[in-house]
Amino acid sequence: MTARSIRGMAAATLAGTLAITAAACSNPGSTGSASAAKDSAVVGIAYEPESLSPLLGYGKDGNSKIFDGLLAFDRDLKLTPALAVALPTVSADGLTYTYKLRPGVKFSDGEPLTAEDVVFTYRTILDEKTNNASKTELDALKDVKAVGDDTVVFTLAYPYAPFAERTVLGIAPEHVAGKQDVNSGPFTTKPIGTGPYVLADWSKGEKITFKANPDYWGGAPKVKKFTMAIIKDDDVRATRLRSGDLDGAILPPNLAKGFKGDGAKKTYAATTYDYRLVTLPTHHQVTGDVAVRRALDVAVDRRAMVDKILEGAGKPAYGPVPTDSEWFTKGTERPHDLDRARKILDEAGWKPGPDGVRVKDGVRASFPLWYLSGDKLRQDHALAYASDAKKAGIEIKTQAGTWEVIEPRMKTDAVLAGGGSPGDPDFDQYLLLKSTLGGDGFNNMGRYDNPAVDKALDAGRRTDDKAARKAAYDTVQRELVKNPGYTFLTHIDHLYVVDDSWDGLSTQVEPHDHGLASGPWWNVEDWTPKGADK
Numbered sequence: 001m002t003a004r005s006i007r008g009m010a011a012a013t014l015a016g017t018l019a020i021t022a023a024a025c026s027n028p029g030s031t032g033s034a035s036a037a038k039d040s041a042v043v044g045i046a047y048e049p050e051s052l053s054p055l056l057g058y059g060k061d062g063n064s065k066i067f068d069g070l071l072a073f074d075r076d077l078k079l080t081p082a083l084a085v086a087l088p089t090v091s092a093d094g095l096t097y098t099y100k101l102r103p104g105v106k107f108s109d110g111e112p113l114t115a116e117d118v119v120f121t122y123r124t125i126l127d128e129k130t131n132n133a134s135k136t137e138l139d140a141l142k143d144v145k146a147v148g149d150d151t152v153v154f155t156l157a158y159p160y161a162p163f164a165e166r167t168v169l170g171i172a173p174e175h176v177a178g179k180q181d182v183n184s185g186p187f188t189t190k191p192i193g194t195g196p197y198v199l200a201d202w203s204k205g206e207k208i209t210f211k212a213n214p215d216y217w218g219g220a221p222k223v224k225k226f227t228m229a230i231i232k233d234d235d236v237r238a239t240r241l242r243s244g245d246l247d248g249a250i251l252p253p254n255l256a257k258g259f260k261g262d263g264a265k266k267t268y269a270a271t272t273y274d275y276r277l278v279t280l281p282t283h284h285q286v287t288g289d290v291a292v293r294r295a296l297d298v299a300v301d302r303r304a305m306v307d308k309i310l311e312g313a314g315k316p317a318y319g320p321v322p323t324d325s326e327w328f329t330k331g332t333e334r335p336h337d338l339d340r341a342r343k344i345l346d347e348a349g350w351k352p353g354p355d356g357v358r359v360k361d362g363v364r365a366s367f368p369l370w371y372l373s374g375d376k377l378r379q380d381h382a383l384a385y386a387s388d389a390k391k392a393g394i395e396i397k398t399q400a401g402t403w404e405v406i407e408p409r410m411k412t413d414a415v416l417a418g419g420g421s422p423g424d425p426d427f428d429q430y431l432l433l434k435s436t437l438g439g440d441g442f443n444n445m446g447r448y449d450n451p452a453v454d455k456a457l458d459a460g461r462r463t464d465d466k467a468a469r470k471a472a473y474d475t476v477q478r479e480l481v482k483n484p485g486y487t488f489l490t491h492i493d494h495l496y497v498v499d500d501s502w503d504g505l506s507t508q509v510e511p512h513d514h515g516l517a518s519g520p521w522w523n524v525e526d527w528t529p530k531g532a533d534k
Contacts, residue, residue, distance in 0.1 A: 038501050038529045040225035044237040044249035045516055046375070048208065048230045051188040052199065054170035055124050055177060057134050058191075061421065063517030065210050065226070065525070067170025067193035070099050070118065070152070075508050075523070077423065079164055083113065083171060083194065087164070094159035094464050099167070101150045105217045107173045108198045115146035120174035122154075124182055131183045133441045136430065137166055140461070159464040162424035170195070196221050196525035206230055212525075221525040223502075228516065233374035241497060248498035250519055252377045253311040256495040263500075268520050270494045270507035273325075273420035273428070275317045276381050278369060278487040279446035282438075284412045286367045287446075289360075291348030292394065293484040297334050299341035299392040300385055305490050309380045313495060317488040319477050320420065320428045327425045327470065329477035341392040350393070358393040366395035370409065371416040373400040381489055382416040410445050417445055420491070420512040425473045426461045433457060433476065433485070448485035496520050502527040 052058050052066065059067050072082040079087060083105060088097040105113040122144045125132050140160035145153050156163060170193060177187045191199060196218060197210035208228045212221040229246060231237040238255040240246045251259075259265050280287040280296070287293065302316035321328045350358040350365055358365040369386060371378040379400065386396035396414070406415055421428040431443045435454050438447035453476050460472035480486075494510055496519045504527045505520040521527075 038247075039223060040227075041223055041247045041502075041521070041524065041527075042227040042229055042245070043498075043519075043521055044229045044231045044240060044246045046230075046232055046234075046237070046250060047516065048204065048228075049516065052191045052202070053177070053182075053188045054121065054172050054191075054193075055130060055132065055182050056188060057132050059170035059517075060134050060137070060168075061423075061511060061513075062168035062170075063511075063513060063522075064170045064193070064195060065197040065517065066191050066195045066199055067172070068105075068195050069168035069170055070101075071164060071167050073165075073168060073508075075506055077509070079168075082168075083118075084167075088154075088167070090164075094161075095156045097154040097156070097163060097167075099152045099154075101152070102217065103150065105194055106215065107176075107192050107194055108213055108215075109173070109176070109192050110215075111173060111175055113171065113173075113194055114149045115152045116149075117171050117174050118152045119144050119146050120178055121169075121172045124172070124177070125169075127182070129182070133443060134431070136434075136437070137427065158462045160461060161464040161466070161469065162426060165423050165427075197226060200225070216525075218525070221527075222529060223524050223527050226521070226524055232372075234376045236374075247501065248496060248520065250494060250496050253309075253313045253495055254376070256497055257311070259497045265497050266500050266505075268496045268498065268505065268507050269313060270496070270510045270519065272492060272494055272510040272512075273320075273322060273422040274418060274492050274494065274510065274512045275320060275322075275420045276378065276416065276418050276489045276492060277317070278382075278385055278489065279410065279415045279417055280484065280486060281410070281412050281414065282447045282449060282485075284367055284414075285363055286365055286394075287414055289348070289350075290483050291344055291350065292365065293487070294482075295341040295344040295350075295392055296389060296394065296487050297481075297484045298337045298344075299394070300388045300487055300489065301336040302489060303336065305381060305384055309377065309384060310490060310492060313493040314490045317491045319480050319488050320432060321425060321473070321477065322491045327473055329474045332477045332481050334481065338388075338391055345393060352393050356390075356393060357395045364395065365393060366397065367414055368397045368399055368409075369414045369416060370399050370401055370406045372406070373402055377492065378416045378418075385416070385487070385489065407442075411439065411447065415445060417442075418512050422509050422511055425469075426457075429473065429476060430457050430461060446485055450479055450483055450485065453479050494519065501530055503530055504528050 049058050054067050062069050062073055068082045070084040071079045074080050084099040085102050088099050090097055140156045142157040143155040173192055176192050196216045198213050200211040201209040210226045212224045214220045234252050237249045241249045280293050282288045306314050318333050350360045353359040369382050371382040382398045386398050389396045433448050433453050435449040437443040456472045456475040460469050498520050510518040
């Protein structure tokens, strides 16, 4: 395996490449002429990061073109060396991880990578002054120190089973980032890293353009210029792809199928941990009622959503863990049962009113549900959810808005949101469900508060015994049946349509990431233009 082929992006568990067009395969065929060879690509994605600094969370799962981590994920989610020469040496008690750095690696400004850069990166992330919303993922880290220029030693406060997977986050240069404000300095938008690409331009809200790093330690990429066009509206993304303005794009199923007859393009499907859910804020007098939550949980027809909205490209979701994961708790599936939903509401005192909407103590069973403007999948999920709820006597008023409009309302208003992180159950469940993180940005958006879940989440991350961890996450999933907190709807397969101009494309099982570093371009540094000299 070459140095470049070991690079990965976001946490993923299993290669999931499925070409849906007639010539389905992981690596498209090698037809084409040299004159048609391309060395640049423009792809359409839905969202952009708030910052390009790994100190603030960018690339925390390895999904960065600008930075490298000590380790990387390959397409099967196996950890492989990146900035480290080998996987870490782990002490018998699971509390010490030692990494040896790859010699000769330089940042894109020509300065050498040293162990002090690694120490600086991790200590800065954990600094209470640093605005990194994911720093609790490093809660186990007690200390990190450099031993000479080429060795880094991490000491943990408790055995944290997936710690090595947390060392895929990008390493920042101390000589640059350490001389400015970590939260607002120029490094947040003009980063310097060791990765296969360097930032050429970032026009916020429009595009992020990368150019190949000619001195990359893994070899200079064949795709010399790579641009991510930020196009929030699904329909606009599809239109620009069809017009030739884009070389590839992530699309919802109903738009992706429109390209099936296009022989110049291929469609790739990646199975994911990406779910859609409805937040049920505890600070709302309707959604805060456990009976309402339980009723909604069985009133919703998840299978119909998969069949009609996703056109089969996904599966029902009953929690953050997909039903085909080894961490899924069998028996926690909730079948569609409208009669049961009505019975739960009746027994809780929510009685049908004259207009069909239930009422309890003078309060109508009505609440708003926000979804992101331009996101057709979220819109369709929201409308279907509202339709199912209406049959049980619950009125849901769907509204579209930007995150600037939605975020201030999340404490009391429901949101059609998304999430999901493969790899380890701690990665997603802790941030989603831990009560102490309620109201912390997009962590625990519904302010879910369940002592039994809090206890299980702590137990799951504080041991490396797999059986004990499985028992802890079983508890979490069973508690979500008793008190849903969120209505999980579907796990979504990501669909990408890409011009058939390159060799080397593949996909992985993906996180919630909306194409920023997921999709067939997770390894764009390994693409080879068709017709180019081998």
